[in-house]
Amino acid sequence: MLNISDNNPVKIENGTGYETIKVLNNRPHYKILNRIIVFVCVICFAGLFLPWTQNIRGTGSVTTLKPDQRPQTIHSAIAGRIEKWYVQEGDFVNKGDTIVFISEIKEEYFDPNLVENTKQQVDAKKMAKESYDNKVVALESQMQSLNTELGLKLEQGRNKIKQAQLKVKSDSMDLAAVNTQLTIAKTQFDRAVTLNREGLKPLTDVEEKRLKLQEAEAKIITQENKLLGSKNELINARVEINRIRAEYTEKISKAGSDKYTALSSLYDTEAQVTKLENQYVNYSIRNGLYYIKAPQSGYINKALLSGIGETIKEGTSVVSIMPAGYDIAVETYVDPIDLPLIRKGSKIRVWFDGWPTIVFSGWPGMSYGTFGGRVVAIENFISPNGKYRVLVSPDKDEQDWPEQLSIGAGAQTIALLDNVPVWYEIWRNLNGFPPNYYSAQTDKTASSKDNQKK
Template identity: 55%
Template sequence: MLNISSNSSVRKLQNGKFPSLEKVERMQSSRRLIRVITGLSIALFLFFFLPWTQNIRSKGNVTTLKPNQRQQSIHSIIPGRIEKWFVQEGDNVKKGDTILYLTEVKDDYLDPDLLSNTEQQLKAKEMSVNSYMEKIKALDNQIDALALTGRLKLEQAENKLKQAYLKIKSDSMDYQAAQINFQVAEEQFKRMEKLYEDGLKSLTDLEKRKLTLQKAQAELISYENKLLTSKNEVLNAKVELTSIKSQYRDEVAKSESQKYTALSNMYDAEAVVTKLQNQYMNYSVRSGLYYVTAPQDGYIIRTVQSGIGETIKEGEEILTIMPASYDLAIAMYVQPIDIPLLEIGQHVRTQFDGWPAIVFSGWPNVSYGTYGGTVYAIDNYISDNGKYRVLVAPDTNDVPWPKALRVGAGSTSMLLLKDVPIWYELWRKINGFPPDYYKINDNGNKEKSAATDEK
C-alpha cells in the first residue's frame, strides 16, 4: 500500500469490513524494523566480545590406563584336543579358575604312565651315579693302599741295597786281608824253599809252609768269590728297587685309569640324570597345562574355539577375557598440527555416547552432561590413521565418570586452551592461525602464549 497512484483503491474499501487490513494500516512497521535491526546489531556486536574458550575437539573411545587391565586373548601353550568346557560366554571367573580341559594329541606324550616311567628312569640313573661314586671311592682307597705299599717296598729294597753295599765293604776288607795273608804265605814259602835248598830246613817244614800257602790262596779265592757275590747282590738290589718302582707305578696308573674311567661314566650318568630331571619337569609342567585357567579376575567375552573334540594348535587363541577391575581412560586422536598445544595434565571435557549432554564448545562451564579429565600420556609416534593418540584419565577433582561406562564406548572430547573473545576466534579461523594455549612457566603459574610465538 504505497499510495503512489492517485487512483487508490483504499478509498473504495470499507475498513470496517476488514479489521485485519485496518490493523495493518495502523502499524508503523518501518520504525519497529529499524529498532529490531539496531538491537540485533548491538547484541551481535556485544556478542563478539563475549569470552570464548579455544578447544580441540576429537573423537575417541573408552579404554584402560594399564595394559594388564585391557581385554586379552588366552592361548594354548601346548597343542591338544578340547575335552571339556567349564565356562561360557559372559561368565565371571576368578584368577585360577579352570576354563577348559585338554588332552594330548602328540604320540610322544600319549603314555598314561609317562611321569612314573620317567621317574623310574631317573631313579635308576641316580643309583648308577651313586654306584660310580662308590667305585671311585674304592679306587681312591686302592690307590692310597698301593702308594703306601709301594713306599714300604721301596724302603725295604733301599735297605736291602744298603745291606748289599755294606756287605761289599765287609767282603772287600776280608779279600784284602786274604791277599795280605797270601802274600805273607808266599814270601814265607819262598824263604822256606831257600832254606830247604841250603839244607837248613827239612822237607817236612817245606811241605807245611807249602800247605799254608795253598790255604791262604784258597781263602783269597773264597773271599774274592764272596766279594763278587756281594757286588751281584748290589746289582740285584738295584734291579729289584727299579722293578718295585715300575710295578707300583704301573699299578697306581692302572687304578687311576680305572678311576678316571669311572669318573667319565659318572659324569655321563649325571648328564643323563640332569636331562631326565629336565624331561621329568617338562612332563610335569606339561601335565599341568592340560587345564587352561584364567590369568586374572574377569569376564569371558568371546570364545574363538568351540565344541568338544576340536583340535587346537600350539599358541592358538582360545577365548578373550576382560578384566573385572580396571581404570578407565579415553584414547583420543589429534592432528599433528595440534600436538605442540598439548601438555601432560591439561584439562579436557568429555561427552560419552549414551549419556545425554548439551555441549557449548566455547563455554565449557555452561555445558551439561560432560565430564572432566586430564591428559595422562601423549604418544611420541604417529598412529596408522595419521594422528597422534592421547590418553585422558579422569579428573579426580571433577564429577566422577559414569559407573555404567564400559571399555570401547565412544566419546567426544574437547581439549581446553586459551580464553579469547569471539571476534578474535573468528578472525583466527578466517586467517588460518593456530590456537593460543596456556603454558606453565617456571614459577608454576599459567602464562598465556601463542603458538605462533613458539615458532
C-alpha cells in the same frame, strides 16, 4: 499509443488519499524489527569481545589405564582336543578357575604313565650316578694305597741296596785281608825254603808253610767269589727298585685310567639325569596345561571355539575375558598439528556416548555432562587412522566418572588451551593458525611470581 511522448494526456492521481495506501504506509512493527536488528548487531559485536577457551577436539573410546586390565583372549599353550567346557558366556570366573579341558593328540605323549616312567628313569640314572661316584672314590683310595705301597717298596729296595753296598764293602775288606795273608804266607814259604836249603829249617817246616800258602790262595779265590756275589746282589737290588717303580707305575696308571673312565661316565650320567629331569618337569607342566585356566578374575565375554571333540593347535584362542577390576581411562585421537600442544598432565574435558551432555566447547564452565581428565600418556608414533593416540585418566580433583561406563564405549574429548576473545578465535580459524599454547604464559606467570617472592 505507447504514451512515451512528453505530451501524455494521461493524468496520474495521488494515491495517498486511498485508505489501503494509508494502512500500508503506517506499519509500526517495521520499527520494532529495525530495533531488533540493531540490538542483535550490537549483541553480536559485543560478543566478539567475550572470552573464548581455545581447545583441541578428539574422538576415541573408553579403555583401561593398565594393559593387564584390558579385555584379553585366553590361548591354548599346547595342541589338543576339546573334551569338556566348564563355563559359559557371561559367567564370572576367579583367577585359576578351569575354563575348558583338552586331551592329548600327539602320539609321543599318549602314555598315561609318562610322568611316572620318566621319574623312574630319573631315579635310575641318579643311582647310576651315585655308583660312579662311589667307583671314583674307590679308585682314588686304591691309587692312594698304591702310592703308599710304592713308597714302602722303594724304601725297602733302598735298604737292600745299602745292605748290598755294605756287604760289597765288607767283602772287599775281607779280600784285602786274604791278600795280605797270602802275601805273608808266600813270604814265610820262601823264607822256609831258603832256610831249609841252608840247613837251618827242617823240611817239615817247609811243608807246613806250603800248606798255609795253599790255604791262603784258596781263601782268596773264595773271597773273590764272595765279593762278586755281593756286587751281583747290589745290582739285583738296584734292578729290583726299577722293577718296583715300573710295576706300581703301571698299577697306578691303570687305576687312574679307570678313575677318569668312571669320571667320564659320571659326567655323561649327570648330563642324562639333567636331560631326564628337564623332560620330567616338561611332562609334569604339560599335564597341567590340559586344563585351560583363567589368568585373572573376570567375565567370560565370548567363547571363540565351540563343541566337543574339536581339535586345536598351539596358540589357538579359546575364549575372551574381561577383567573384573580395572581403572577406567579414555583413549582419544588428535590431529598431528595439535600434538605439540598436548603434554602429560594437561586437562581434558570428556563426555561419553549415551550420557546426557550439553557441550559449549568455548565455554567449558557452561557445559553439562562433561567430566574432567588428565593426559597420562601420549603415543609417539602415528596410528593407522593418521592421528596420534592420547590416553586420558580421570581427574582426581573433579567429579568421578560414571560407574555405568563400559569398556569400548565411544567418547569425545576437548583439550583446554588458552583464553582469547571470540573475534581472535574467528580470525585464527579463518587464517588457519594453530591455537595458543597456554603453558608458556603459565610458566612466565609462575616465574614472575617466584622472582617477586625472592
